[in-house]
Amino acid sequence: MKARAVQSGDGPNWHERIENPINLKAKTPRVAQQTAERKLDSAQAVLATVAREFESKLGEDIDELERLFAIWAVDRSARNLAAMQGVIHDLRGQGKTFGFDLITEIGASFSRYLQEREQLRPVSEELVRQHVEAIRAIHRRDIRGEGDRLAQAVVGALHQAVDRVLDRVRG
Amino acid sequence: MRTVLSRVLQMLGIKQIEIARDGLEAFDMVGTFHPDIIILDWEMVPMNGPDFVRRLRLDEESPNPYLPVIMVTGYTERRKVEEARDAGITEFLAKPVSTQGLYSRLIAIIENPRPFIRTRDFFGPDRRRVQNSKYDGPERRVGEEVVL
Numbered sequence: 001m002k003a004r005a006v007q008s009g010d011g012p013n014w015h016e017r018i019e020n021p022i023n024l025k026a027k028t029p030r031v032a033q034q035t036a037e038r039k040l041d042s043a044q045a046v047l048a049t050v051a052r053e054f055e056s057k058l059g060e061d062i063d064e065l066e067r068l069f070a071i072w073a074v075d076r077s078a079r080n081l082a083a084m085q086g087v088i089h090d091l092r093g094q095g096k097t098f099g100f101d102l103i104t105e106i107g108a109s110f111s112r113y114l115q116e117r118e119q120l121r122p123v124s125e126e127l128v129r130q131h132v133e134a135i136r137a138i139h140r141r142d143i144r145g146e147g148d149r150l151a152q153a154v155v156g157a158l159h160q161a162v163d164r165v166l167d168r169v170r171g
Numbered sequence: 172m173r174t175v176l177s178r179v180l181q182m183l184g185i186k187q188i189e190i191a192r193d194g195l196e197a198f199d200m201v202g203t204f205h206p207d208i209i210i211l212d213w214e215m216v217p218m219n220g221p222d223f224v225r226r227l228r229l230d231e232e233s234p235n236p237y238l239p240v241i242m243v244t245g246y247t248e249r250r251k252v253e254e255a256r257d258a259g260i261t262e263f264l265a266k267p268v269s270t271q272g273l274y275s276r277l278i279a280i281i282e283n284p285r286p287f288i289r290t291r292d293f294f295g296p297d298r299r300r301v302q303n304s305k306y307d308g309p310e311r312r313v314g315e316e317v318v319l
Contacts, residue, residue, distance in 0.1 A: 015289060015290045016288070016289040017288055018237075018286055018287040018289070020284050020286065022237050022284070024239070031184070039182060039183050039184050040274055043179045043182035043270040090172070092214075092245070093266075094175065097266055098267075111214065
């Protein structure tokens, strides 16, 4: 079935409206409410399992991050930085979903620094170290959710440190 | 997060799932795998989520500019939500991801698809989620305030 397109308006108000260009409803099998609820329960159980897996593997992931940081500190190649960035990206992506909001927050701060700095400027080892150590501290102290005031202050200080470095870069 | 979403989707009954490493690979896969829905992260390198959606919607060589897109992101600031909406995303799913949140967006896309709108500077799902049938003022599609 071809989608119906209707044009209206003139000049800057011109627009075209296309109704239901992809009819997914037609190709989606109908499922009973009970079946849908069962599937949702199964999906919820899977998410809980993945959360446990994330938690049990978090220490190993941070070990890996520290190992990659040590390698990068000696050989500051783009490849070594990207490897570290990959681990932090994954931790950041999952942290909040599995209860470690501050790890996501620290990962976001780290990504912001790498994205907004000028590419030709060297990456600050001290700033990277602070981010890695903060992630380790959150895990070691098992700080869940938004954490206590001290933990929030540490994360806030990281954001400020990134701001300062970026301000310097921008002149 | 890709693996997490993949496992949750399988449990929800989605049988064919393909994972792309980044926006560039995802764009290629739209033409080869022919997905019904795309779920993507905002943060991707080398092509981030909004850039991917803009290309999907506007590139003359886009294999499917109407493809529904769910953007998963930790960003919840209004500016970011508006940027994603203006790029042409279909649904926004804020982290932490929940099965109910993901499910409800899939259902919205299937059961209540929004029309696509093309203006001189936008192409994507209608940004007006609320249709006011009593409104009898002038039609404005440029520089308008819209309901999120």
